[in-house]
Each structure stands twice: as structure tokens, then as C-alpha cells.
Amino acid sequence: AVAPEAEGVTRFPPPEGDDLARYATTQAALEGEAFVIGAPSSHRLDDTLAHAFEEMPDVTEVVAQHPRHGPLRLVEAAHLLRNSAQAHPLRVGFAAATFADLRRKIATAREALRAEPGKRAIFARKGIFVGTAEIEGKTAFLFPGQGSQYIDMCRDLAEKYRVVRETFAEADEILHPILDRRLTDLIFTDPTMGKEERKAAEEALRQTEITQPAMLTADVAILRLLAEHGIHPDVVAGHSLGEYAACVAAGVMSFPDALRAVAVRGSAMGSIKGVGDPGKMASISAPEEKVAPILAEIPGYLAIANKNSYGQTVIAGESAAVDAAVKRFMALRIPAVPLSVSNAFHTRLVASATTPVREFLRKIPISPPRIPVIANVTARPYPTGPDAPGQIAELLTKQIVSSVEFIRSVEAMYEAGARIFIEVGPKRALTGFVENILSGREFLAIPTNHPKKGGVLQFSEALAALSANRYPLDWKTATPAPGNTLYTESFRTMKEPAPLREETTMKRSADDVTPVHRPLDPTVPEVSPPPSEQAPVPPASSIAATGGGSKTRSLLDLFGCLIDDEILALLDDAEFLPYLEAQQEVIRSFLKASFRQHKTFFARLTAEMGVDAARPVHSPEAPARIEDHPLPQAAPPVAEPRRGEEAQISAPVVPSSAVPSVEEGRPAPTVTPPVQHAHPERREAPAAPASPPPAAAAPAAPRSPMEAMRAPVGEIPPEWIGADFEKVKNAILPM
Incomplete structure (x- = not known):
């Protein structure tokens, strides 16, 4: 049934402990695989499919028991069956999500094999591809743009394939200085999100400043x-x-340069919001030849923005004119659908975005293309001469205000010999356009990613379609083996994947620090004002903080207890101060909110115990120091973050009313973040100046609970002895 070389099954390491159960519950969708089976004749191929159908277990478990090979994963079964396919002229390909799905697909594949060649296109719509000869022609890649994005796009691919995971981690690192957050935090959602939260996440992803770098990352x-x-x-x-x-x-x-370029492009387009009439766009189900004469009859500015196919044209222009055009087309029984966009893209209404894009493109390295690139504006290949960089930059700039000539672009590629069209990116809009444009001609159009099927299964189906049509795929990289580099470690071992952010190092030099209010062009640093215009900064020891009535403390005195050897070492790291600046509001909120919560807690505890928390402390006179202030209880030790990761500072959960706001016109000072000590009780306090011993030992004044918290470990505060702890417990538990 299979070639001799396929008899030896290569495997991934078996899962350990509870890994299999967790993986089967949360990541079973990653198991989707491409199956390609070949034979020298249709009769032999049908026999091979029948034998495979009998052997494959009809189960949905991630690991199934094979009669000859024992425990088997779907990826191992796929490798077993497709190993000999490349050597045969007749092939059938499909993708399966489980072993039970595999059996169903094998049965359908046998039906497709027995069907007349003219009817096999129906089975292709079902994901079953039968190839009898190689499609001769070139391969064209088509990359979708804004509008094809969706929440969690490529997330499953990133969990299964190493290169996808690394691409998103690379985008996180490049865009973090520009977006001031990780791109993946905006694309990948929490599975526990509610309906409203998910809707808000989708709306955020639709913002052109986010959509453009997100789509580029998914495409790449x-x-x-x-x-x-x-x-x-x-x-x-x-x-x-x-x-x-x-x-x-x-x-x-x-x-990296393309990411920064689309970030500038998205920012420039997003900045147009609120400036005059943003315009509207609408999709018309008719060709350009039918749409253009009708637009000419409508008053106001209108233009054809996208010539997508012979069945779809997108118009754009002034809002009132687009509304009138939609009504006119509907009256003529031509379907017209307004599009949910922020601006009338590809028209003169977004012309102001061209200046920053042109300026940025002139600053980055642009090379003549290694393979032909068909321009949106001209539907002709990019120039390749010595002046190509400047000409390409101008084409990309003009594209913002020009119509997308997609029909002519596809026709030009077909005329140049392209027969295989692969949509490289989310959804299948471009695949549908190609099917319309090239209808009646020989070609193969394949999508690679769609949310309805799932990223892994749709990509696997694309591989199956190409291989069935005798595209020379390299299956060696997909061989299941412990040292495989195609798949992520978590997929190979079924271990819980580490958060994607752990692969984002965020290593930046001090010169690459992003200001809070960064300019539109991320390559232009903010210029500091001359020294004469800068406000003088007094030394730390002279900056006074007011508190505790008439008492004053310098910032150094107040926060000196937070400085230890590790913090001193961090001061030498160029990334620490920018991090501190970015986290200052979080740190301030943490200190203020947690201290208020701390005081509220002990006030209630003191009331239950009948001890006066406000009782003054009777101690020898000493210079004011931080030890005179009650400290909150030390938190458990926090694991040190990995090198290059951002430390996470979490504020305690407190009522919104307990979080103080910064007073208008009075900015809070920047402070050093608190450090948790593994053994806070071992921290040595500065020695107090020597003072003569008292003539007689005065009886110790009763201490408040706050003071008692600072007692040495093991010492029981005498004020707590004999307290009604049942009453205290009942007071504490609700808090």
C-alpha cells in the first residue's frame, strides 16, 4: 500500500505527564495536516486509499492506535502516507483535522478519483484535489491588504510553526517603539474574553494605524x-x-523597513480623521465599464478606488456623493454596499498622507526587485534600472491616491505565464477576484489562510492542492523527528507553549528610545530644547515631599530603602531609565492605591482589636528617616524576569474610588520602582546616632498594629496577646 521507504515511521518524542491531556483540550486544532497520496494509475491509487481507510482509526483523539505502527499522531500518519507521493504521476491531496476526519476525506477522495475529470472541480471546492498532470506555468504570489484582517489571525500557525512565531516576535520588537505596545497584544486575544470585549478588540484592530502593520506581518x-x-x-x-x-x-x-513604512503610512492615514469630510467608500457589484458612466451623472467628487474584478468595483469620494451613488445603483438593481472604513482611500481626499510616506520611503534602502513586482498604479512591473529606488518610492506614494488596478495586474501576470496564483495572507478575497478575472481559462487559485477553516487546516489544504498538482514541495522539513525545526517545540513535545512575548527581546540602544509623544516619522528623533530653555532640575536631596503634617522628607530619604545592589546595577543599563519613564504612572498608582488600601485595612483591624492605631511612637530623638514610617507588609518574592523582558508591575485590586487621581496642574514626581526582597527581615536599617542610655527603663508604650508589623520575625506583639482572634478573623476575611 505504501512505498518501502515509508514503512519506517519517524516520530516526535512521546508527551510527558499531563501534557497530552492539556494539549488535546486546548491545542488539538494544531494537528491539521496535509495528506498527499500518489500511485502510477487510478486503480492502484484507489487500492492505496482503500487500504489506508481500513488501517486508520476512526477516532478524534490526538494520539491514535495504528494496527501496524502503534501510537500515532496525525503528523506522523501524514508523513507515512505522503512519503511516496512525489514519485508518482497521479496524486490526490486533502487536509484532515483528526483521524476521523482523515477517514471521511479518504472516502471522499475515492469518489473524486472515480468521477469524470470535468466534475473534479466540485470536489476541489470540498478540499479534495486530484492531479493527473503538472500545471505548467509560473507561480504568482498575491498579498491581501486592509480589510482582510481578523482577530487572532495566524495565531494557530504561530503556535505550530517556528518561522511564523519568530516573525510575529520580530514584529513585536520592531513596532514596540512605534506603537508603544506589542503588536501581538492587539491581534491575539484572551480566549476567556466576553462578547463585548471581543467586539472592542475587533474595533481596535480595524484602526488603520494597527491594521496596516498587522496585515503586513501576517502576509510575511x-x-x-x-x-x-x-x-x-x-x-x-x-x-x-x-x-x-x-x-x-x-x-x-x-x-523591518517595510513594517516601519506601513506604520508611517497607517499613522498618516489615521491622522486625517476629523479633518473635514473623511469621505466614504462602497462596493458595487458591477464592472468598471458599467460603474463609471453612472458616477459621472452624480454631483460631487467620486472616483473608482479599486478595480477588483469584472464583478466588483469599489467607489470612493465625498460622503454625500457616495450616499447618492449607492441609492442610484440600488435603484438600478445593481447591488451596492457601503464599506465600514474611516476614510475614502485611494482618492484625493487622503492626499495629505502622501507627504510623510514619501519622506520616509526616501530614507530607507530600496533595491531593484529580484523578481517582477506588479505595481498597483500602473499594473506594470517595477523598474529595475539605476533610478529604480526613487521610482519605486514614488509608485508606492502615488498608490495612496490612485486606483488599485487589480484586474490589469492579474491579466498582466497571466500574460507573462503565471498559472498558479497563491493568496499569501488572511482570507480569500483575492482568490475570488482571480477566479472571476480568469474565468474560463486554465489556472489554479489557492488561499492559504481563512478563519472559518482555521489557519492550520487552510494552510495544510493549500499544501495538499499544490502537491496534488505536482508542485515540487519540500516535504523533508515536515519530517516528524526530535530535531525538526519547522515546528515549534511546544507542538513537537505537546508541552504548554511559552507566551510569545518571551521571544521578544526588546533589546534597544539608548539612542532608539521612543518618546511618549513621538513624531509621525519613527526615524526622526525628537529634538531636545537647548539648555537655556530646559527647566533646571534640582538635586534629589533638595526635592521636598510634603506629608505627615509639617514633616518633610527628601526623595532620597523617602525612597532610599528601595535601592539595593540589583537596582544600582540596573542604573547602568541604558534601557532601565526609559522603562522607568514608561512605567511611572503604573508605579505611582501602585504606591498610592496600595498604601491607601493598607491604611484602610489596618484601621478596620485596629477597630476590631480595640487598639488605637494613631497612638504616637515614643522613641529617642533621631534624624528623620524612612524607618519612622510604617511599611506595608512585604509581598512574596517575585521571580526575576528573563534578560530583556519587561518586568510586570501589578497593582492590587482596589475599588475605583480608592485610586487617587493626579491633581490637575500638579504632576506627580517620577520615582524608582519598588523592589521585592526575598528576605525583607534581613535588610539592615541605617544605624541611628548613639544616644545616652535612659536613666531608667521606661515601660514600653503599646504599639499599633502598623508598628507591630515591623517587629522582628518570631516576636509576638504583646498588644495582640489575648485578642479575640475569632472576631479579628471575621473582620479580616471580608477584606
């Missing part, structure tokens, strides 16, 4: 994953924003 992640399987383009094009991913694929610009 899938581009790199295809390359891991030996799939490379001969020609590329992108739809609007997708043209930047095409530039990365063709070597026109690096991924």
Missing part, C-alpha cells in the same frame, strides 16, 4: 512559511497595502 509570516516548504514565487503583486509585502518578497525592502 505566511510568505516565510511557504518558503519553508520550498514554495517560491516567480512574480508578485499586492492589493493596496499588500504591495509592501510583495516588496519584501521581491527583496525591494527588508521586513
Whole structure:
């Protein structure tokens, strides 16, 4: 049934302990795999499928018992079956999510194999691909743009495939100085989110400043994953924003530069909001030839923004004009749907965004393309001569206010010999456009990612379709083995994956620190005012903080107890001060809110115990120092964050009314973050000046609970002896 070389099953290491149960509950969707089975004839292929159907267990478990090979994962079964497919002229391919799904797909594949060749397209719609000959022609990659994004896009791919995970970690590191947060925090959601929270996350992702770098990252992640399987383009094009991913694929610009470029592009477009009429857009189910004459009859500014296919044209322009156009098309029984966008993109209404984009593109390295890139504006290949960098930058700038010539772009690629069109990015909008544009001709259009099917299963189906049509995939990288580098370690071992942020080092030099109010262009640093205009900063010892009636303390005295050797060492790290500046509001809120909660707690405790918390402390006169102030109870030791990670400071859960706000016009001072000591009781206090012993030992004054908290470990405060602890417990538990 299978070739001799496939008899030896290669395996991943078996899961340990409870890893299998946890994985099966939370990550079973990662098991989707591409299956490709080949044979020299349809009769032999049908026999092979029948034998595989009989052997494969009809279960949904992640690890199933195979009659000949014992415990088997789906990825190991896929490798077993497809090992010999490349050598045979007749192949059938499909993707399966479980062993039970595999049996269903095998049964359907046998039906497709027996069907007439003209009817096999119906089975292709079901994800069953039968290939009898290699599709001769070039491979075109098409990159989708804004509008195809969705929450959690590529998340499952990032959990399964190493290169996707690394791409998102790279984007996090590059964009953190620009967005002031991780991109993945905006794309990947918490599975426990409620409906309203998820809706808010979707709305946030629709903001053009976020959408554009998010889509580019998803496009490039899938581009790199295809390359891991030996799939490379001969020609590329992108739809609007997708043209930047095409530039990365063709070597026109690096991924980091492309990310920064689309961040500038998104910021420039987002800044147009609220300036005059932002305009509207609408999708018209008709070709350009039918749409243009109707637009000419409507007063106001209107333009054709996207020429997507012979069945869809997108219009844009002034809001009133677009509304009137939608009514006119509907009256003519031509479907017209207003689009949920912030501006009338690809029209003169967004012309103000071209200046910052042009200026940024002139600053980054742009190279002539290694493979043809079809421009949105001209539907012709990028220039390749010595003046190519400047000309490409101008094409990308003009694209903002020009129509997307997608029909002509696809026609140009087909005329140049492209027959395989792969949509490299989320959803399948471009695949549908290609099917409309090239209807009646020989071609293969394949999507690689869609939320309805799941990222892993849809990508696996794309691999199956290509391999069934005799595309020379490199399956060696997918061989299940302990040293495999295609898959993530968590997928190979079924161990719980580490958070993606752990792979983001955030290593930046001091010169690359992002100001809170950064300029639109991330390459232009903020200019500090000349010394004469800078406010003088007094030394720490002279800055007074008022508190406790007439008492004053210098900041150094107040917060000196927080400084230890580790904090002193951090002061030499160029990243520490920028981190401190970014966290200052969190730290202030933590100190103020936790101290108020601390006081409230002990006030209630004191009331229950009948001890006066406000009783003054009778002690020898000594210079004012931090030890005179009651300290909150030390928290348990906090594990030291990994090198390069941001430390997480969490404020206690307190009522909103307990969190003080910063008074208007009175900014709170920046302070050093608190440090948790593993053994706070061993911390030595500064020695008090020597004073003569008292003539007679005075009886110790009763201490308040706050004072008692600072007693040496093991000492029982005498005020607490004999207290009604049942009453105290009942007072504490509700708090």
C-alpha cells in the first residue's frame, strides 16, 4: 500500500505527564495536516486509499492506535502516507483535522478519483484535489491588504510553526517603539474574553494605524512559511497595502523597513480623521465599464478606488456623493454596499498622507526587485534600472491616491505565464477576484489562510492542492523527528507553549528610545530644547515631599530603602531609565492605591482589636528617616524576569474610588520602582546616632498594629496577646 521507504515511521518524542491531556483540550486544532497520496494509475491509487481507510482509526483523539505502527499522531500518519507521493504521476491531496476526519476525506477522495475529470472541480471546492498532470506555468504570489484582517489571525500557525512565531516576535520588537505596545497584544486575544470585549478588540484592530502593520506581518509570516516548504514565487503583486509585502518578497525592502513604512503610512492615514469630510467608500457589484458612466451623472467628487474584478468595483469620494451613488445603483438593481472604513482611500481626499510616506520611503534602502513586482498604479512591473529606488518610492506614494488596478495586474501576470496564483495572507478575497478575472481559462487559485477553516487546516489544504498538482514541495522539513525545526517545540513535545512575548527581546540602544509623544516619522528623533530653555532640575536631596503634617522628607530619604545592589546595577543599563519613564504612572498608582488600601485595612483591624492605631511612637530623638514610617507588609518574592523582558508591575485590586487621581496642574514626581526582597527581615536599617542610655527603663508604650508589623520575625506583639482572634478573623476575611 505504501512505498518501502515509508514503512519506517519517524516520530516526535512521546508527551510527558499531563501534557497530552492539556494539549488535546486546548491545542488539538494544531494537528491539521496535509495528506498527499500518489500511485502510477487510478486503480492502484484507489487500492492505496482503500487500504489506508481500513488501517486508520476512526477516532478524534490526538494520539491514535495504528494496527501496524502503534501510537500515532496525525503528523506522523501524514508523513507515512505522503512519503511516496512525489514519485508518482497521479496524486490526490486533502487536509484532515483528526483521524476521523482523515477517514471521511479518504472516502471522499475515492469518489473524486472515480468521477469524470470535468466534475473534479466540485470536489476541489470540498478540499479534495486530484492531479493527473503538472500545471505548467509560473507561480504568482498575491498579498491581501486592509480589510482582510481578523482577530487572532495566524495565531494557530504561530503556535505550530517556528518561522511564523519568530516573525510575529520580530514584529513585536520592531513596532514596540512605534506603537508603544506589542503588536501581538492587539491581534491575539484572551480566549476567556466576553462578547463585548471581543467586539472592542475587533474595533481596535480595524484602526488603520494597527491594521496596516498587522496585515503586513501576517502576509510575511505566511510568505516565510511557504518558503519553508520550498514554495517560491516567480512574480508578485499586492492589493493596496499588500504591495509592501510583495516588496519584501521581491527583496525591494527588508521586513523591518517595510513594517516601519506601513506604520508611517497607517499613522498618516489615521491622522486625517476629523479633518473635514473623511469621505466614504462602497462596493458595487458591477464592472468598471458599467460603474463609471453612472458616477459621472452624480454631483460631487467620486472616483473608482479599486478595480477588483469584472464583478466588483469599489467607489470612493465625498460622503454625500457616495450616499447618492449607492441609492442610484440600488435603484438600478445593481447591488451596492457601503464599506465600514474611516476614510475614502485611494482618492484625493487622503492626499495629505502622501507627504510623510514619501519622506520616509526616501530614507530607507530600496533595491531593484529580484523578481517582477506588479505595481498597483500602473499594473506594470517595477523598474529595475539605476533610478529604480526613487521610482519605486514614488509608485508606492502615488498608490495612496490612485486606483488599485487589480484586474490589469492579474491579466498582466497571466500574460507573462503565471498559472498558479497563491493568496499569501488572511482570507480569500483575492482568490475570488482571480477566479472571476480568469474565468474560463486554465489556472489554479489557492488561499492559504481563512478563519472559518482555521489557519492550520487552510494552510495544510493549500499544501495538499499544490502537491496534488505536482508542485515540487519540500516535504523533508515536515519530517516528524526530535530535531525538526519547522515546528515549534511546544507542538513537537505537546508541552504548554511559552507566551510569545518571551521571544521578544526588546533589546534597544539608548539612542532608539521612543518618546511618549513621538513624531509621525519613527526615524526622526525628537529634538531636545537647548539648555537655556530646559527647566533646571534640582538635586534629589533638595526635592521636598510634603506629608505627615509639617514633616518633610527628601526623595532620597523617602525612597532610599528601595535601592539595593540589583537596582544600582540596573542604573547602568541604558534601557532601565526609559522603562522607568514608561512605567511611572503604573508605579505611582501602585504606591498610592496600595498604601491607601493598607491604611484602610489596618484601621478596620485596629477597630476590631480595640487598639488605637494613631497612638504616637515614643522613641529617642533621631534624624528623620524612612524607618519612622510604617511599611506595608512585604509581598512574596517575585521571580526575576528573563534578560530583556519587561518586568510586570501589578497593582492590587482596589475599588475605583480608592485610586487617587493626579491633581490637575500638579504632576506627580517620577520615582524608582519598588523592589521585592526575598528576605525583607534581613535588610539592615541605617544605624541611628548613639544616644545616652535612659536613666531608667521606661515601660514600653503599646504599639499599633502598623508598628507591630515591623517587629522582628518570631516576636509576638504583646498588644495582640489575648485578642479575640475569632472576631479579628471575621473582620479580616471580608477584606
